[in-house]
Structure formats: C-alpha cells, structure tokens
Amino acid sequence: MKKIGLIFISLFLFLSACSQMEGTSSDVGESWEDIVAAADGSVVKIFMWGGDEGINRYMDEWVAPYVKSEYGVTLERVPMDTGEILQKLQTEKAAGKEEGTIDIIWINGENFKNAKNGELLYGPIQEILPHFASYYDTESDVYSYDFGTEIAGLEAPWGKVQFVFNYDEEKIPNPPTTVEELVAWVEENPGKFTYPNPSDFTGNAFLRHILYSSAGGYETFLEEGFSEELAEDSSQELWTILNDMKENLWRSGDTYPSDLTELDRLYSQGEVWMTMGYNEARAGHMIEDGVFPETTKSFVLEDVGSIGNTHFLAVPFNSPNKSGALVAINALLSPEAQYVKMTDEYWGESTPISLDKLDDEYRQKFEGIERSEAVLSKEELDASFVPEIDAGYVEWLKEQWTDEVVEKP
Incomplete structure (x- = not known):
C-alpha cells in the first residue's frame, strides 16, 4: 500500500507539473503557428514610457506598419x-479583473521586481518566442537576471543601453571627466x-553613479x-556631494525636473548646458x-564609468490578447x-541580439551602422561599462533623497 501511495503521489506531482507547464500555452494555443493565426486581425496595446x-x-512610423504587414496585428502605443x-x-x-486593457509593457529593474513579486506578469514567455531562440544567447545571465532579480522567462530582451551625459560643445569646450570635476564645474557655472x-529612472541612475563613486x-x-x-554606510559622501551642489543647480536646487523630458526641454532651450540619459546614442536622433x-x-x-543594462518586454497577467502580444514581441x-x-x-540604442547568430547579410548590416559624431565610440563605451x-x-535612493537633500536647508 505504501508503494502504491508513493506511485500515486508521484503521478499526481507529474500531472501537476504538466498542468503548470501547459498554463502558459493554454491561453495562446499549442504551437507558434496557432499563436500567429490567433493574433491575425487583432489589436495589441503596448503601454510604455513616451518621453523620447x-x-x-x-514605434509609430516603423514598428506598427511592420507588425501590421507581417502579421496582420494592429499595434497601438x-x-x-x-x-x-x-x-x-x-x-x-x-x-x-481577469481581462484588462494592457497587452505589453516595457519594463526592467525595480519595476520588474515589483511586477514579479506581485504576480502581475504572464509567462514564462521567453521559451515561446522563436526569434529569442534563434538570435539571442539564451544561456546568458544577462537574460536570466534583471537588476539581480531572476527573470524566470517572464520578460524578453528588447535593447541594451548605457548612461551618458550630453553637453553643448559650443558652451563647454572641455566637459568634466570625473565626479570631482563635475562638482567643480557646477560651482563655476551656477544654474547651468x-x-x-530620482523618482524618474534617469535621475535615479545619476544618483547611482555618484553612489558608486562615494563607495569606491x-x-x-x-x-x-x-x-x-551597506547603503547607509556607502552613501554619506553621496549626500554631501549633492547638498554641496544644490545651491548652484538650476533654480538653486529649489525644484528639479520631474523627468528626462523636462530636463531635455531645459537643455534644448539653453537654460541648462547638459542633459543625460540611459541611451548612449540618442543624441544622434535628437x-x-x-x-x-x-x-x-x-x-x-x-x-565611475557608465552604468549599462538590458531592458525588456513583458505581458501582463490579464492581457486580453496574449497571442497578439507574443507575436508583437517576437x-x-x-x-x-x-x-x-x-x-x-x-532610436540609436544598442541591440541585445548575438551578431554571431545572424546570417552574413544582417551581420554586415549591423556592423556597418554609422553612428552620429555626437555618440561615443563603441570602444569608449565598452571600456566604461559598469x-x-x-x-x-x-x-532606497528615491526615498532617502527626499530626506537627505530636498528637506535639508
């Protein structure tokens, strides 16, 4: 009887595992062909940051027409x-609410961690996508962890970026090259x-660069x-630097741009002489x-270097069109x-595709891309990557910044 019971339990666990494995595909069909067929003629809504x-x-001029012509899917941003x-x-x-209004979200970092912990995502999806299997390094930790959080297949890599500062060469012939030089430059050029x-991801990334410096x-x-x-022990110099800079910032640090879009506007109007961002090549198209x-x-x-990361696409747990979402992501x-x-x-950002997995024609096309003179060379970017x-x-930085900088006299 004991042996029969063990067999029964093993069978139950096996069937349960099969059920869990089928949980992803049950909503979208048993094969990729089924998924593509179900997506044809449907509307997919991708919710994403719109500040660039x-x-x-x-998305609007190239991706949407491409997805429509190739798969019959209408993509709405x-x-x-x-x-x-x-x-x-x-x-x-x-x-x-089992049927929502969002089919795809652009996500990474702490937002992915929160979404995963809150069980807000559908998947795993990586294993379903033919293009991920064909053109990406599926064994890489880059696509297994997102800011230290295990991805577990819940998101697919969309792009790679590095953080850079942009400046007006006509106004700044010799830009600062270290944190110390940046602090000195701000003091010498008040208001610029x-x-x-830091509730905005660009502002938060700026703080992390200074944190890296203060922590050695x-x-x-x-x-x-x-x-x-560790955060508290390593951040004392960070808060000192930011507070020392404050009175020489734009509007004397009494207010800060709410996001990168606002900072770009100040830069384009000449109110400040620098902007920044998580895209090493965006200056070209700007x-x-x-x-x-x-x-x-x-x-x-x-x-300090240039912080870089991969960003991803994911499908919400209650996407009303999961087949269409997977086709669009693919x-x-x-x-x-x-x-x-x-x-x-x-856009101009780098790609997460493995060039050695491309055919000769496309590999040569990627290698032949000429970037703007405003963009740092690949060698410079590779050497500075952290x-x-x-x-x-x-x-933590988002919360502490208010106490340590905004509310400090």
Missing part, C-alpha cells in the same frame, strides 16, 4: 510611466546643471543583494530632429526591427 520622440517615431502601469495592474489584480527627480566602486554592492546597512543643438556631444565620468526581437532600432534615424546593482538600491 525618437522612440515614439520608431499608449504612453504611460511604468510606475503608473504597475499601479493599474495592481488595482486590477486586487479587484479580480540639474538632474531629474560598484564592486562593493555585488557581493550580496540589497543591504540597507540632433537630427532639431531638438538638441548640432554642437551636442557626449561624455561619461571616467572615474517581431520586436527580429533582426529587421533590431537593425532599424539601432540606426540614428529613430553593471547595475540590486533593484532595492533604486527604491
């Missing part, structure tokens, strides 16, 4: 900050520098996950679009879409 004109044009997207999904989850509120390097934070004790002055160039802080991972995204005409740290530091 080049990205928006890429809905601009919304990721934090607001997650709040919407959390509300729907709490209300038991600021950074976004990023390595300090990689030995373990988020540690509040100049092309007439937003940034033609004398715009880029730099990184050589003593299209966005294609060599065609990644190549156009990498050109300065639209990794992200646990997403817990992002939230």
Whole structure:
C-alpha cells in the first residue's frame, strides 16, 4: 500500500507539473503557428514610457506598419510611466479583473521586481518566442537576471543601453571627466546643471553613479543583494556631494525636473548646458530632429564609468490578447526591427541580439551602422561599462533623497 501511495503521489506531482507547464500555452494555443493565426486581425496595446520622440517615431512610423504587414496585428502605443502601469495592474489584480486593457509593457529593474513579486506578469514567455531562440544567447545571465532579480522567462530582451551625459560643445569646450570635476564645474557655472527627480529612472541612475563613486566602486554592492546597512554606510559622501551642489543647480536646487523630458526641454532651450540619459546614442536622433543643438556631444565620468543594462518586454497577467502580444514581441526581437532600432534615424540604442547568430547579410548590416559624431565610440563605451546593482538600491535612493537633500536647508 505504501508503494502504491508513493506511485500515486508521484503521478499526481507529474500531472501537476504538466498542468503548470501547459498554463502558459493554454491561453495562446499549442504551437507558434496557432499563436500567429490567433493574433491575425487583432489589436495589441503596448503601454510604455513616451518621453523620447525618437522612440515614439520608431514605434509609430516603423514598428506598427511592420507588425501590421507581417502579421496582420494592429499595434497601438499608449504612453504611460511604468510606475503608473504597475499601479493599474495592481488595482486590477486586487479587484479580480481577469481581462484588462494592457497587452505589453516595457519594463526592467525595480519595476520588474515589483511586477514579479506581485504576480502581475504572464509567462514564462521567453521559451515561446522563436526569434529569442534563434538570435539571442539564451544561456546568458544577462537574460536570466534583471537588476539581480531572476527573470524566470517572464520578460524578453528588447535593447541594451548605457548612461551618458550630453553637453553643448559650443558652451563647454572641455566637459568634466570625473565626479570631482563635475562638482567643480557646477560651482563655476551656477544654474547651468540639474538632474531629474530620482523618482524618474534617469535621475535615479545619476544618483547611482555618484553612489558608486562615494563607495569606491560598484564592486562593493555585488557581493550580496540589497543591504540597507551597506547603503547607509556607502552613501554619506553621496549626500554631501549633492547638498554641496544644490545651491548652484538650476533654480538653486529649489525644484528639479520631474523627468528626462523636462530636463531635455531645459537643455534644448539653453537654460541648462547638459542633459543625460540611459541611451548612449540618442543624441544622434535628437540632433537630427532639431531638438538638441548640432554642437551636442557626449561624455561619461571616467572615474565611475557608465552604468549599462538590458531592458525588456513583458505581458501582463490579464492581457486580453496574449497571442497578439507574443507575436508583437517576437517581431520586436527580429533582426529587421533590431537593425532599424539601432540606426540614428529613430532610436540609436544598442541591440541585445548575438551578431554571431545572424546570417552574413544582417551581420554586415549591423556592423556597418554609422553612428552620429555626437555618440561615443563603441570602444569608449565598452571600456566604461559598469553593471547595475540590486533593484532595492533604486527604491532606497528615491526615498532617502527626499530626506537627505530636498528637506535639508
């Protein structure tokens, strides 16, 4: 009887595992062909940050027509900050709303960690996408962990970025190259520098660069996950630097741009002489679009480096069109879409595709992309690359900044 019971339990566990494995595909069909057929003629809504004109044009002018012509899917872009997207999904989850209005979200970092912990995502999806299997390094930790959080297949890689500063060469012939030089430059040029509120991911990334400097390097934070004790011990110099800079910032630090869009506007109007961002190549299309002055160039802080990461696409738990979402994501991972995204005409960011997995024609096309003179060389970017740290530091910096900087006299 004991042996029969063990067999029964083993069979039960096996069937349960099969059921869980089928949980992903049961909503979308048993094969990729089924998924594509179900998606044909449907509408897919992608909710994403809308603060970059080049990205928006890429989605509206190239991606949407491409997805429509190749798969018969109508892709609609809905601009919304990721934090607001997650709040919407959390509300729907709490209300038991099984069919929402969001099919795809652009996500990474602490937002992914919160979405995963809140069970707001559908999946795993990586294993379903043919283009991910064909053109990406499926064994890489880059696509297994997002800011230290295990991805578990819940999101698919869309792009790679590095943080750079953009400046007007006509006004700043010799930009600072270290944190110390940046602080000195701000003091010598009062009102001509600021950074976004750290609730915005660009502003938070700026703080993390200064944190790396004050801690003596990023390595300090990689030995373990988020540690509040380590954060407090390593951040004293960070708050000193930010408070020393404050009176010489734009509007004397009494207010900060709410996001990168506002900082870009100040830069384009000449109110400040620098901007910044998580896209090493966006200056190219911003100049092309007439937003940034033609004398715009880029730099990184050589003593700290340039934080880089991968960003992803995911499907919410209650997407009303999961088949269409998967088809659209697969299209966005294609060599065609990644190549156009990498050109300065639209976005200009780097690709997560493995070039050695491409055929000769496309590999040569990628290698032949010429970037704007405003963009740092691949060699400079590679040499300055430093990794992200646990997403817990992002939230901690956001909260502490208010106490340590905003509310300090």
